[in-house]
Amino acid sequence: MPADLNPIDKAKFVAAKRAVDFVQDGMKLGLGTGSTAAWMVRCLAERVRDEGLRVTGVPTSRRTAELATSLGLDVRTLDEVRWLDLTIDGADEFDPNLNLIKGGGAALLQEKIVATASDQMIVIADAAKEVSRLGAFPLPVEVIPFGWQTTKALIEETLVSMDVLNREVSLRMNGERPLVTDEANHILDLHLGRIGNPRQLALVLNQIPGVVENGLFIDICDIVVIGEPDGKVSVRDINAGTVQDDQIHFAPTDNIFADPD
Structure with a gap:
């Protein structure tokens, strides 16, 4: 991870890095859209490169498809894959019930189709996206x-x-x-x-x-991973009713993380 990231981008990065820990070999994945999801795609590509992980990705936008392809990920359409094991995406807001507002990146239609075609959805976000009630974000x-x-x-x-x-x-x-x-x-x-x-x-x-x-994404999100600029990460599972706190340690890396969108 570049050392010169601002605090918000550091929070997004650690949330993304923790979220890709849920990815297992052979999974079919929905790849979200937006700045936080872009970090996730890069972290996923790093695992594929370093661990030999085999995954198939279904992007939720042209932007994500171009990024995933450029990083060497196996990209397919939803029609080819049909059903997904997991979707990882960002959110503009989430409430205590893990209901979401999405669409700030104008990809809500494909994002909702992909998310609902998945066994599980994980949302990655910085703490500023958490609200007591939805609606402040348009x-x-x-x-x-x-x-x-x-x-x-x-x-x-x-x-x-x-x-x-x-x-x-x-x-x-x-x-x-x-x-x-x-x-x-x-x-x-x-x-x-x-x-x-x-x-x-x-x-x-x-x-x-x-x-x-x-x-409005209602009853679609299962887990939210919330990142903090100091590397702290909170994982909330709405189905299990659990909250797990972790710490992501920053380490130098190569240019797989260059120029997040």
Whole structure:
């Protein structure tokens, strides 16, 4: 690991390094998207290189596919693999029940498909992602481009009856143009402040015409690995009801960790 990482990146790195300890030889893995997941892909590639670990990876975005391929990992599509042993991914927020908000990297659709096609999902995060209640991070909703303004209006109308603090909805932009996802859709960001009933909101949003998927991951995550800048790691297993504290010791390494996205 490079010695000049800032504290947040150090926390992400140790969480990622601890999470890949769950990977066993022969596993079929879902590879998440985002800055924390990029560390995980690098740590996984290091184990493959140093231990001869044999794994198959299903990326959740083009970015992750390009990184994994560049590091020599065996990359396949979900259609080829069909079912996965484990998915490791980041999150924008997680609550005490390990419900998540994801989609800050605009890959929520593929991330949710891959996660739900896995026996287990592990989330890796720094401590700042932990919240008592979801909603401070804008909730991404992937919508088809056709009639997106009508879909936006329907979402705003629906939010009136939901237990949320705010109801602002904005189209995510990429410069001067709407952002386009890997599936050629747009992202609407819901600035809600607080979500009183995430399960209800997730169900209602997906009933709106034009909505493809929302960024609420309910009852999908099994374990969260939380990293700290000093190398401390906490592993919380929602099913076993356990919390395990570990320490990751930093050590010099080579350029497999260069330029995380």
